[in-house]
Amino acid sequence: xxxxxxxxxxxxxxxxxxSRDDAIRExxxxxxxxxxxxxxxxxxxxxxxxxxxxxxxxFLAIPHGTNEAKDKIRRSxxxxxxxxEPVDWGGEDARFVVGIAGIENEHLEILSKIAIIFSDxxxxxxxxxxxxxDELHALLSEVNEP
Numbered sequence: 001x002x003x004x005x006x007x008x009x010x011x012x013x014x015x016x017x018x019s020r021d022d023a024i025r026e027x028x029x030x031x032x033x034x035x036x037x038x039x040x041x042x043x044x045x046x047x048x049x050x051x052x053x054x055x056x057x058x059f060l061a062i063p064h065g066t067n068e069a070k071d072k073i074r075r076s077x078x079x080x081x082x083x084x085e086p087v088d089w090g091g092e093d094a095r096f097v098v099g100i101a102g103i104e105n106e107h108l109e110i111l112s113k114i115a116i117i118f119s120d121x122x123x124x125x126x127x128x129x130x131x132x133x134d135e136l137h138a139l140l141s142e143v144n145e146p
Contacts, residue, residue, distance in 0.1 A: 003075065003077075004144045005076055005077060005078050005110060005143055005144055006077070006078040006080065006137070006140060006141075006143050006144055007034070008133070008134060008137045009034070010030050010031075010034060010077065010078060010079045010080065011079075011080045011081075011133045011134075011136050011137040011140065012026075012030065012079075012080070012081045012082075012133055013081075013082050013084070013130075013132065013133045013136060014026070014081055014082070014083050014084070015083070015084045015085060016083060016084065016085040017081075017083060017087055019087075019088075020049070020061075020087055020088060020089050020090070020094075021046060021049070023061070023063075023081065023083070023087045023094070023097045024042070024045050024046055024049055024063045024097070024099075025042060025046070026081055026097070027045075027063055027079045027080075027081055027097045027098065027099030028041065028042030028045050028063070028079075028099050029042065030079035030081075030099060031077055031079050031099050031101050034077060034079075035074060035075070036073065036074055036075050036076070036077035036101050037065075037072055037073050037074060037077075037101045038072040038074070040069065040072050041065045041069050041072035041073060041101060043069075044065035044066045044068065044069030044072065045063045045064060045065050045099070047065075047066050047069075048063070048064060048065060048066045049063055053089065053090045053092075055089040055090060055092045055094060056115070056118065057092075057118075058118045058119070058121070058124050059086070059093060059094055059095035059096055059118075059124060059128070060094065060095075060096045060098065060114075060118045060124075061087070061089050061094040061096070061097050061098070062098045062099075062100055062111065062114065063097065063098075063099055063100075064099070064100045064101065064102075064107065065101065073101045073102065073103055075101075075103060076101060076102045076103045076106040076107070076110065077100075077101050078098060078099065078100055078101075078110060078114075078143060079098070079099035080096065080097075080098050080099075080136065080137075080140060081096070081097045081099075082095055082096050082127065082128075082130070082136055083095050083096075083097070095128060096118075096127065098114055100114075110143065113142065113143045114143060117140065117142070117143070123139070126139055127139055127140070
């Protein structure tokens, strides 16, 4: 069996974060912790955010590295942090910061699955109301399906 893109340990619930860049660092550090990316990938996530916002709407931001950092990815993975207090993401409120690393073009399939979940307002409300990281992981489990 292949490793899950989003294991339960990659899903966190946090009260608040000081800034957008700190939220990107937190999402990236989970990817580093699980061995999916080299630490330099987190720097490239910050670089990308400096050139284009990764805020997607519906409280969702999906920071990811630059194309130049593809060699810093060891395997595809996601990290998810839900913040109880919204993060100011260039004037938008982000509650969900989804760090993404994809080998080759796997990130496109992963992004598609995340987009489908977050395009459903009722699903987003359930994610906001989830009482624990485990409950949040269960609600997002379809990203692990082939």
